[in-house]
Amino acid sequence: MAGYDKVIPPGQEGKISIKIDGKKLFPGFFEKSFTVKTNDPDNAQFVLNVTGTIKKAFELSREMRWTGFVDDKFNFEVVVTNLLPNPINITGARWADDVGSKGLTEKIGFKVETIEKGKKYRLKLLKKKTLEPQSLVANIILTTDFPKIKEKSVSMSLIVQKEVEVIPERLYYGEMVIPAGATKAFDKTFTVVAARGDSLKILRAVPNRDDMTVRIQELQPGKQFRGTVWIRPSSRLGQYAGSIRIYTNSKKSPELVVDVVGSIRVGEAAAGVPQGKK
Numbered sequence: 001m002a003g004y005d006k007v008i009p010p011g012q013e014g015k016i017s018i019k020i021d022g023k024k025l026f027p028g029f030f031e032k033s034f035t036v037k038t039n040d041p042d043n044a045q046f047v048l049n050v051t052g053t054i055k056k057a058f059e060l061s062r063e064m065r066w067t068g069f070v071d072d073k074f075n076f077e078v079v080v081t082n083l084l085p086n087p088i089n090i091t092g093a094r095w096a097d098d099v100g101s102k103g104l105t106e107k108i109g110f111k112v113e114t115i116e117k118g119k120k121y122r123l124k125l126l127k128k129k130t131l132e133p134q135s136l137v138a139n140i141i142l143t144t145d146f147p148k149i150k151e152k153s154v155s156m157s158l159i160v161q162k163e164v165e166v167i168p169e170r171l172y173y174g175e176m177v178i179p180a181g182a183t184k185a186f187d188k189t190f191t192v193v194a195a196r197g198d199s200l201k202i203l204r205a206v207p208n209r210d211d212m213t214v215r216i217q218e219l220q221p222g223k224q225f226r227g228t229v230w231i232r233p234s235s236r237l238g239q240y241a242g243s244i245r246i247y248t249n250s251k252k253s254p255e256l257v258v259d260v261v262g263s264i265r266v267g268e269a270a271a272g273v274p275q276g277k278k
Contacts, residue, residue, distance in 0.1 A: 018048075018050050020050070020052065027054050027056040029052075030053070030054055032050045032051075033047055033048070033049050034047070034049075034050065036048055055083070057149055057152070058081065058142075059083055061078055061079035061080075064154055064155060065158075066125075066156075066157075066159070068159075068161065069161050069195070070132070070161070070252075074126075077122055077125065082118065082119050082120070087118025089146075090143070091112075091143050091144060091145055092112060093110035093123055093141065093142050093143070095139070095141070099138045099139070102136055103132075104138055106129060109125070110123065110140070111123075112124075131160045135157075135158070135159045135160075137156070138158065139154065140154045140155075161195050161196075162195065162253065163195060163196050163253055164193070164248060166192055166193075166246070166257075167192075169259065170258070170259040170260075171190060171258060171259070172261055172262065173240065174262055175263050176231070176233060176240065177265050177266075177267040180266050184232070185230050186230070186232075189226055189228050190229070191219075191224065192224070192226075193223070193224050194224070198221065201249040202216045202246060203248060204247050205244055205245070205246045206245050206247070208243050208245070211231060211233050211234065212244070212260065213229070214227055214229050215227070215228050227244070227258070229244060231260070237264055239261075240263055242260040242261075243260060245257055246258065
């Protein structure tokens with residue numbers, strides 16, 4: 001970003017100020033060029049070259065990434081080391097302002113411990129409430145007493161898995177067109193996966209509508225299953241909604257639900273089937 005004096009009186013000097021955002025550059029040497037345009041016919045434009053070195057201020061002992069199951073012990077910490085010659089004290093940690101909508105502020109807290117004052121700190125993440133299955137990326141803001149780096153943003157990824165997962169959890173059939181005076185079946189599939197262990201059993205799968213049929217096929221013993229849902233709706237126009245309830249031997253996921261949604265439209269008559277008189 002550049003700032004400049006728009007008008008320079010004859011025989012005087014003007015100032016061009018350049019501001020480089022080091023957070024958007026990689027550590028090391030950099031070079032940037034700026035084209036300056038003027039109304040001077042002899043110097044209509046010239047190139048201003050800016051060079052410098054970006055220094056890495058902090059180093060993390062590990063990536064801020066956690067993957068686990070809902071009931072796993074949440075044990076996460078990272079050591080933050082100051083790489084600059086100036087002592088920098090980390091005074092606190094908080095979630096970035098846009099994290100509130102993700103519900104993490106109520107579930108995960110922070111604790112900062114001093115390992116070596118001005119040089120090395122331990123950041124601990126503490127679980128305050130049960131984590132729900134989710135996958136997200138959020139930023140943690142470290143506050144310091146160093147005027148040039150008052151805050152340091154650290155990215156963290158969090159993946160909380162279900163022990164047993166249905167993919168997808170909702171089957172979209174879209175618009176189901178049924179020939180007038182006939183019936184037609186529509187089918188879609190879903191997958192049930194045991195993310196931990198290989199002893200999963202599907203006890204039964206029960207649809208909540210008479211015009212739905214479901215079949216479960218074991219793909220990988222105790223680990224992965226495929227479900228196929230057939231719909232043979234009547235020629236009734238409108239929205240279609242139903243569900244499949246799946247019962248398993250898992251103590252933590254004894255019941256799984258697959259929602260079924262779509263719409264029905266009656267099309268032209270099937271070949272050989274007479275239409276009613278108009």
